[in-house]
Each structure stands twice: as structure tokens, then as C-alpha cells.
Amino acid sequence: MIEEQGEIATASKSSELADRSTPFIRKEWYVAAMGGEVSRKPISRTILGEDIVFYRKQDGTAVALQNRCPHRSFPLSLGQVDGDKIVCGYHGIQFHSDGKCAFVPSTGTAPGALRIESYPLKEVGPFIWIWMGGSECLDESLFVDQPYFSEGWRWVHGYLHMKANYLGLHENLMDTSHFPFVHGAALAQPEHAEVKQKIYIDGDAVVLEILHKRTPIFSQKLQCIVGGSSEVDRLGYAKVRGPAGNFGHLKFTNPGNENEFYTDYLLHLITPESVHSTHYFWALVRNVLTDDEDIQKDIYQLAKTAFMQDVVALEEVENLLARDHRPSFREKLIASDVGGVQVLRLLARLASEERTGSRALRS
Ligand code: FES
Ligand SMILES: [Fe+2]
Numbered sequence: 001m002i003e004e005q006g007e008i009a010t011a012s013k014s015s016e017l018a019d020r021s022t023p024f025i026r027k028e029w030y031v032a033a034m035g036g037e038v039s040r041k042p043i044s045r046t047i048l049g050e051d052i053v054f055y056r057k058q059d060g061t062a063v064a065l066q067n068r069c070p071h072r073s074f075p076l077s078l079g080q081v082d083g084d085k086i087v088c089g090y091h092g093i094q095f096h097s098d099g100k101c102a103f104v105p106s107t108g109t110a111p112g113a114l115r116i117e118s119y120p121l122k123e124v125g126p127f128i129w130i131w132m133g134g135s136e137c138l139d140e141s142l143f144v145d146q147p148y149f150s151e152g153w154r155w156v157h158g159y160l161h162m163k164a165n166y167l168g169l170h171e172n173l174m175d176t177s178h179f180p181f182v183h184g185a186a187l188a189q190p191e192h193a194e195v196k197q198k199i200y201i202d203g204d205a206v207v208l209e210i211l212h213k214r215t216p217i218f219s220q221k222l223q224c225i226v227g228g229s230s231e232v233d234r235l236g237y238a239k240v241r242g243p244a245g246n247f248g249h250l251k252f253t254n255p256g257n258e259n260e261f262y263t264d265y266l267l268h269l270i271t272p273e274s275v276h277s278t279h280y281f282w283a284l285v286r287n288v289l290t291d292d293e294d295i296q297k298d299i300y301q302l303a304k305t306a307f308m309q310d311v312v313a314l315e316e317v318e319n320l321l322a323r324d325h326r327p328s329f330r331e332k333l334i335a336s337d338v339g340g341v342q343v344l345r346l347l348a349r350l351a352s353e354e355r356t357g358s359r360a361l362r363s
Helices: 166-173 176-186 190-194 220-225 293-323 335-356
Strands: 029-034 043-047 050-056 062-066 080-082 085-087 101-103 121-124 127-131 154-162 198-202 205-216 231-242 245-253 260-274 277-286
Touching: 029 043, 029 050, 029 154, 029 260, 029 277, 043 260, 062 121, 154 293, 166 231, 166 245, 166 260, 166 277, 166 293, 166 335, 176 190, 176 205, 176 293, 198 335, 205 335, 220 260, 220 293, 231 335, 277 293
Parallel strands: none
Antiparallel strands: 029 127, 043 050, 050 062, 080 085, 121 127, 154 277, 198 205, 205 231, 231 245, 245 260, 260 277
16 A cells, blocks of 8 residues: 555555556547658558558648558558559559548559548647547547637647557556656756645546645746746646556646746657557647747757656566566556556556447546
């Protein structure tokens, strides 16, 4: 057992928590790509163990299809886009953007049986989202609204390929006690390791709230916004409703003053590639200095550096798991793991509900 932190207590790691043996949750919107990655030239990406080809139609709409020709399994991403169709590079079979076969050159026909799977997509802000639950089960209500990808806001965003299981990233994001050790002085003060996190359940989501006092501000321009101070209080808020993301909101105030200077939305968008690898997309959206290109570059660099530090740590864990096989080893939980444990519990429940067909809409 671990002790209570914040408003709820948790149990030890057990079968009610998601682990590597838990099936991927498929009825979910995941980020598949950054919009700029997808063009008229097809690209492939593996998501939840399925190889998928992406390209854009003539009107710019993104398309996602099974990246495996039903004839001899040639990757369609190595073929050509012709109009809105994709043409296999092996024997030239053509497919429409909805996955129906358009033409088989050797027979002059278009058999219905040669259909490939197509995936619903949604392009919002810098990201293309994919529904992995099957077109017939499409559920728009599970898409998390992102109203800040609009006028008056500016964002930086990026992608990291992580050679580690996605659950470790969820746990990492719900435990800020690693900040001083993994990220150092750029993001945290040494005493931040001891700050109590408030963890609670909101509807069907797990929420983390944390106040970091005296957080360093790296940019002089941002320091001007907070009245010349080089430190600021940062109220962090992170919400997890499912496997595909940790949606954060950061509010910056002056030490001892409740007035908010500016706000950031911080999105960690998590798409399992396989049990041992993850697509990690991120975005940081702000409402200040939106026209400033220097700050744009500085925030991008700071964020990318910080998130890469987490990736390096999680890849070290994954590597160790692959080479150390002591049979009696069990990870021990400590109080700051409450948020991560709650997320693992949520994901185990969603996976179980998906298996039994009892999955309800999320609030
Ligand atoms: S493998 Fe694609 S047309 Fe034959
Ligand atoms: Fe981190």
C-alpha cells in the first residue's frame, strides 16, 4: 500500500492497473501525425501495431489507409498517389481514398473483396488525429476539444519517437517530483521534489494539480510580462481522460499575487506504436508574445529539450527491463505515484470495458 496524497488513496500495483499485458485501447482518437508531415507523397506510421499509410487528396484533405496491399502485402506507402487514389508499387492495384479497390491492371476489374481499411481522421491545429476503433464505431464524443488552436494563441509543437512503452510516459507526466532530477534548474527548484501534488477524479478523468513556487523564467521578454521578476509561481493542472493524452494547463502568477500573468496549454499526446515504442507528440500553446519569433524559438527549444530528457529516462528504463530478469523483482510505489496509479487504473478499466463491450461515453 502507499500512503494518501491529495484527496484520494491508492492501492499497490495490481491486476486492476494497466500494464504491458493490457491490450491497447482502440476506441480512441490518437494523434497520428503533425499536419506538416503529410503531403501528396505517402508516408507510413505504425499505430497500435497497425501499419498505416497517410497522404493528402488533391483538395488537401488527409487520408489514412491500411499500409498493406491485400494482394501480396506490399507497403502502399512505397507506391504513388494518383489524383485522390493510391497505386500499389508492386502490381499497380489502385485504391480509392475510402479504401475501395479502383482498378486491377492485370484483370481490368475492381473487385469489392480487395477493399482495404480506411481510418477516420480529424485535423485540428498542428495535429492529425486518427480514430483507431473502426469506422463503424466512430465516436466523436471521445474527441477532446482544443479551442486554443485558434486566433489569439500561438503554439510550438513537436514529435519525439520514444523506444519505450507508453504507460511509463503517462506515469512520468502525473508525477512532477522528477522535475529537479531529470530537468534540473531550467524547469525546477530543488525543493519542488517535495511539493505535494493534489490528485482527484473529475467525472471520468484523473486530474493533477500542483503549485510550484519560484519557478525560473528563462526568457527576459517573459520576465517583462511578469513585472521584471526572474521567478514566477506556476500552477499546473493536468487531466487524463484516456490513453491518448495528458492535457495540461499552466497558469503563471507573481509570487504572493493571485493575478494571472499568462497561461499555457501543455499537451502531451501519446500514441502507442508497439508494446516497446511510442509516438510522443507535444504542443505548448500561449496567449502572450504571440508575434515574437525569438520567444517562439526559445520556447520550442526549452520544451523539446525537457521532453527529450523524459524520453531518455524512459528509454533507459525500457533497456533495463530488456536485460535484467530477476524473477522476484517488483517495483515499489511511493506517495508521489498516486496520480500515475490512478491513470493506470483508468486505462485498465477502459481496456476491460472495451473487451466486454460495456464502454460508456466519457464525461
Ligand atoms: S502487392 Fe500490391 S498490387 Fe500486388
Ligand atoms: Fe518530465
